[in-house]
Amino acid sequence: MKTPKRLQPLVDEGLIDEVMRQLMSGKEATVYVVRCGDDIRCAKVYKDATERSFHQAVAYQEGRRVKNSRQARAMEKGTKFGRKMAEEVWQNAEVDALYRLAAAGVRVPTPFICFEGVLLMELVTAADGNAAPRLNDVELSAEQALLFHAALLRQVVLMLLAGVIHGDLSEYNILVDEHGPVIIDLPQAIDAAGSSVAASMLERDVTNLANFFGAVVPELLGSQYGKEIWALYEAGLLTPDVPLTGRVAAPTAPADVDGVIREIAIAREEEEERVRLKMEAQS
Numbered sequence: 001m002k003t004p005k006r007l008q009p010l011v012d013e014g015l016i017d018e019v020m021r022q023l024m025s026g027k028e029a030t031v032y033v034v035r036c037g038d039d040i041r042c043a044k045v046y047k048d049a050t051e052r053s054f055h056q057a058v059a060y061q062e063g064r065r066v067k068n069s070r071q072a073r074a075m076e077k078g079t080k081f082g083r084k085m086a087e088e089v090w091q092n093a094e095v096d097a098l099y100r101l102a103a104a105g106v107r108v109p110t111p112f113i114c115f116e117g118v119l120l121m122e123l124v125t126a127a128d129g130n131a132a133p134r135l136n137d138v139e140l141s142a143e144q145a146l147l148f149h150a151a152l153l154r155q156v157v158l159m160l161l162a163g164v165i166h167g168d169l170s171e172y173n174i175l176v177d178e179h180g181p182v183i184i185d186l187p188q189a190i191d192a193a194g195s196s197v198a199a200s201m202l203e204r205d206v207t208n209l210a211n212f213f214g215a216v217v218p219e220l221l222g223s224q225y226g227k228e229i230w231a232l233y234e235a236g237l238l239t240p241d242v243p244l245t246g247r248v249a250a251p252t253a254p255a256d257v258d259g260v261i262r263e264i265a266i267a268r269e270e271e272e273e274r275v276r277l278k279m280e281a282q283s
Contacts, residue, residue: 004032007045026185107182172274
């Protein structure tokens with residue numbers, strides 16, 4: 001196929017030898033299958049901020065800092081230079097998270113380089129060698145659903161122990177290869193220690209999993225794995241293989257009404273995005 005304009009610099013630098021086909025186009029990026037020497041990889045081309053439908057809410061930016069004070073001031077003021085820096089921070093967040101999580105044993109694609117707004121990384125494949133399907137496109141038995149749910153909870157725990165929360169985890173950004181689920185799409189990754197909404201974001205990620213698998217295994221609906229995982233994390237008792245029950249004691253502290261309202265607004269936007277993606281998948 002004709003080389004897209006955004007990939008031409010990587011071709012010119014010898015990082016990509018051939019653009020084979022477009023794999024998918026999502027709310028934040030377009031992904032292409034590319035050949036790099038003898039290896040088949042994927043190139044994730046981030047969309048400009050004006051083209052992305054994913055809301056870069058303050059919740060996702062909290063905890064992300066740049067060391068250069070001039071850059072930080074420009075980002076706060078929203079100048080042209082500041083917007084460019086914000087874009088780099090947004091893109092580098094995924095690269096940093098992928099390296100960090102891979103080192104922690106989390107099942108994520110192997111990153112290679114981020115160059116000119118393009119992330120070059122491993123192409124996750126199924127047993128037949130073709131690109132792995134999204135979890136949303138896989139038919140699951142009740143037994144498989146329970147196995148995948150447990151596997152993903154362990155991945156969430158490993159991520160949290162590495163200080164990272166996905167922030168947008170759902171059946172649409174999980175691939176399934178021959179060994180099970182692989183987590184993708186991390187530009188909105190949250191710093192567990194640096195964000196005031198880390199607990200609620202973790203709980204929302206885990207609830208998304210329960211709701212998806214709950215369509216096959218109804219007993220997962222209403223489980224409280226997110227709250228349980230966070231409570232263990234805060235108490236310093238979270239380990240990779242800690243037994244989870246999905247139940248927590250009833251809270252005694254006053255409800256955070258403002259926080260609930262904020263989470264409802266975010267959840268509404270996410271549900272609208274989920275519906276849009278489902279309609280796209282069916283068209």
